[in-house]
Amino acid sequence: xxxxxxxxxxxxxxxxxxxxxxxxxxxxxxxxxxxxxxxxxxxxxxxxxxxxxxxxxxxxxxxxxxxxxxxxxxxxxxxxxxxxxxxxxxxxxxxxxxxxxxxxxxxxxxxxxxxxxxxxxxxxxxxxxxxxxxxxxxxxxxxxx
Amino acid sequence: xxxxxxxxxxxxxxxxxxxxxxxxxxxxxxxxxxxxxxxxxxxxxxxxxxxxxxxxxxxxxxxxxxxxxxxxxxxxxxxxxxxxxxxxxxxxxxxxxxxxxxxxxxxxxxxxxxxxxxxxxxxxxxxxxxxxxxxxxxxxxxxxxxxxxxxxxxxxxxxxxxxxxxxxxxxxxxxxxxxxxxxxxxxxxxxxxxxxxxxxxxxxxxxxxxxxxxxxxxxxxxxxxxxxxxxxxxxxxxxxxxxxxxxxxxxxxxxxxxxxxxxxxxxxxxxxxxxxxxxxxxxxxxxxxxxxxxxxxxxxxxxxxxxxxxxxxxxxxxxxxxxxxxxxxxxxxxxxxxxxxxxxxxxxxxxxxxxxxxxxxxxxxxxxxxxxxxxxxxxxxxxxxxxxxxxxxxxxxxxxxxxxxxxxxxxxxxxxxxxxxxxxxxxxxxxxxxxxxxxxxxxxxxxxxxxxxxxxx
Ligand SMILES: Cc1cc2nc3c(=O)[nH]c(=O)nc-3n(C[C@H](O)[C@H](O)[C@H](O)COP(=O)(O)OP(=O)(O)OC[C@H]3O[C@@H](n4cnc5c(N)ncnc54)[C@H](O)[C@@H]3O)c2cc1C
Numbered sequence: 001x002x003x004x005x006x007x008x009x010x011x012x013x014x015x016x017x018x019x020x021x022x023x024x025x026x027x028x029x030x031x032x033x034x035x036x037x038x039x040x041x042x043x044x045x046x047x048x049x050x051x052x053x054x055x056x057x058x059x060x061x062x063x064x065x066x067x068x069x070x071x072x073x074x075x076x077x078x079x080x081x082x083x084x085x086x087x088x089x090x091x092x093x094x095x096x097x098x099x100x101x102x103x104x105x106x107x108x109x110x111x112x113x114x115x116x117x118x119x120x121x122x123x124x125x126x127x128x129x130x131x132x133x134x135x136x137x138x139x140x141x142x143x144x145x
Numbered sequence: 146x147x148x149x150x151x152x153x154x155x156x157x158x159x160x161x162x163x164x165x166x167x168x169x170x171x172x173x174x175x176x177x178x179x180x181x182x183x184x185x186x187x188x189x190x191x192x193x194x195x196x197x198x199x200x201x202x203x204x205x206x207x208x209x210x211x212x213x214x215x216x217x218x219x220x221x222x223x224x225x226x227x228x229x230x231x232x233x234x235x236x237x238x239x240x241x242x243x244x245x246x247x248x249x250x251x252x253x254x255x256x257x258x259x260x261x262x263x264x265x266x267x268x269x270x271x272x273x274x275x276x277x278x279x280x281x282x283x284x285x286x287x288x289x290x291x292x293x294x295x296x297x298x299x300x301x302x303x304x305x306x307x308x309x310x311x312x313x314x315x316x317x318x319x320x321x322x323x324x325x326x327x328x329x330x331x332x333x334x335x336x337x338x339x340x341x342x343x344x345x346x347x348x349x350x351x352x353x354x355x356x357x358x359x360x361x362x363x364x365x366x367x368x369x370x371x372x373x374x375x376x377x378x379x380x381x382x383x384x385x386x387x388x389x390x391x392x393x394x395x396x397x398x399x400x401x402x403x404x405x406x407x408x409x410x411x412x413x414x415x416x417x418x419x420x421x422x423x424x425x426x427x428x429x430x431x432x433x434x435x436x437x438x439x440x441x442x443x444x445x446x447x448x449x450x451x452x453x454x455x456x457x458x459x460x461x462x463x464x465x466x467x468x469x470x471x472x473x474x475x476x477x478x479x480x481x482x483x484x485x486x487x488x489x490x491x492x493x494x495x496x497x498x499x500x501x502x503x504x505x506x507x508x509x510x511x512x513x514x515x516x517x518x519x520x521x522x523x524x525x526x527x528x529x530x531x532x533x534x535x536x537x538x539x540x541x542x543x544x545x546x547x548x549x550x551x552x553x554x555x556x557x558x559x560x561x562x563x564x565x566x567x568x569x570x571x572x573x574x575x576x577x578x579x580x581x582x583x584x585x586x587x588x589x590x591x592x593x594x595x596x597x598x599x600x601x602x
Contacts (some may be wrong), residue, residue: 008563037529039530048559048562048563050530053566062446062449065194065445066194066208067191084207086194086197087476088193089474089476089531090474093446093472094472096532096533096535096536096566100532102528104479
């Protein structure tokens with residue numbers, strides 16, 4: 001099961017990943033539409049990427065009222081049915097990683113699909129510092145107690 | 146009439162709590178006879194989305210919670226339109242309205258809630274609606290025409306959803322709330338201010354600190370009905386929507402002698418006071434670890450989680466208990482709001498409030514922290530990463546040191562979250578192996594651990 005990994009220590013905060021993701025999925029160079037986001041503390045120079053961690057028992061899917069989210073058991077990715085999604089942000093409310101993007105522009109949730117149809121994930125290709133990588137997942141949930 | 150239907154598990158109510166339980170039972174027991182009985186004569190549906198049906202954004206089919214096939218695939222029998230009339234605990238049976246008897250070994254009461262009412266003089270003389278079920282939405286729909294004037298009584302979650310739907314259909318709305326702020330059970334005064342302004346921008350006539358004293362029909366008036374308010378005003382309207390809260394459906398439980406307060410009392414594994422009878426969802430009450438007392442945590446996520454716990458325990462599993470907190474995700478027209486825990490409190494004994502400083506756009510983020518634990522959180526117009534806070538609250542993680550940084554998205558907060566969310570990355574995953582720049586950088590820094598960036602000693 002392949003998965004996007006991020007390393008905040010290598011992130012420069014340029015948001016090329018978000019833009020590349022938005023371009024590939026929506027054809028729009030709007031970083032706000034990227035399934036990977038970079039949260040920043042500009043004053044103290046810290047950059048932190050948020051992207052779906054592919055939980056085995058995803059809280060977002062459980063919380064979805066509109067039955068718009070599902071977990072694909074084969075690839076482990078979370079599928080968003082945009083026709084069903086109503087932008088109620090229940091998924092945003094429960095994702096422990098803050099990795100669901102609440103797009104007010106679309107009125108829909110955006111969740112990383114691991115670029116499953118592409119050989120290389122768009123964000124990984126766009127990252128100039130190597131702060132994002134794609135690898136086979138060893139664990140899927142991975143919340144340290 | 147044929148003899149009793151014999152089941153191992155019977156679930157009363159096919160809301161999200163009942164469905165989640167059925168799903169959980171089937172994860173552990175694939176074949177034990179499982180019956181779901183629902184009072185409403187339609188396929189199980191998503192209750193909050195009835196509002197979308199009212200505005201024609203969804204069809205009734207589209208808000209179906211689980212289709213017939215879902216039940217048949219799992220060998221679950223579902224009966225709709227035949228409510229349970231009586232619950233017989235000593236003989237482990239129940240009686241449906243049609244007279245059918247059902248025998249059960251384990252029973253789940255997941256009958257949800259109904260709209261609460263208030264007594265207002267003259268109420269029976271005016272057209273009064275509620276918005277809880279699909280049938281309610283269907284009744285209300287023909288009245289939702291541009292130009293119509295509605296009076297919404299109560300600006301809580303359901304009042305908000307009702308008035309939003311009415312407005313979207315072109316209805317003029319005046320809404321009264323007895324508390325001094327809108328959404329009083331959800332928002333603190335500051336957040337409620339944001340919400341109220343947004344309502345007013347969208348043309349809602351909002352009257353807080355106001356109750357309706359009397360209702361009456363008027364002949365030859367601007368509108369056929371009038372309300373007299375506690376502030377001495379007269380409000381004209383065509384129809385009224387009552388949205389003063391909810392109350393658990395306790396009739397069955399009371400007749401069966403199940404212990405209850407405002408809702409059915411349940412153990413951490415959702416067992417009631419009677420052996421082999423469980424309860425989950427809006428019908429239950431549970432000690433609220435944040436505020437102390439018993440609370441009815443009537444929201445979707447809680448109903449789902451409790452349903453799952455009940456189902457697993459009924460099927461012999463050992464589910465981890467989950468202590469409910471209040472969780473709300475709502476939308477005041479285009480203003481998204483997420484709240485958790487004691488968010489409605491302006492202040493709480495022993496708790497400190499942390500408010501985000503200088504937000505980039507009009508937004509409000511506030512954390513309430515007591516003894517290092519997050520006990521309340523509010524996000525207005527900036528709901529990103531709200532789920533992180535849900536996780537911190539639910540797991541009672543000590544955030545005392547970083548609360549201020551968390552609300553402001555500061556460096557220390559992210560380092561803290563890195564530590565918390567550390568992933569086990571494959572040992573041979575090399576970060577940026579090809580880049581000289583990075584290799585140089587890596588010589589001087591360790592980042593073998595997630596989020597750590599310390600110079601080598
Ligand atoms: C208009 C509206 C909007 C809402 N919006 C939100 C929201 O945005 N977010 C949120 O978190 N929550 C929201 N809620 C609350 C949420 O819908 C409930 O918390 C949730 O549906 C509770 O699920 P439940 O399974 O416990 O009960 P219910 O969904 O009420 O299901 C109970 C079922 O039991 C059936 N039943 C009752 N009595 C009997 C009987 N005697 N025999 C057989 N069947 C019976 C009922 O017909 C019903 O189908 C909203 C509620 C309403 C009404």
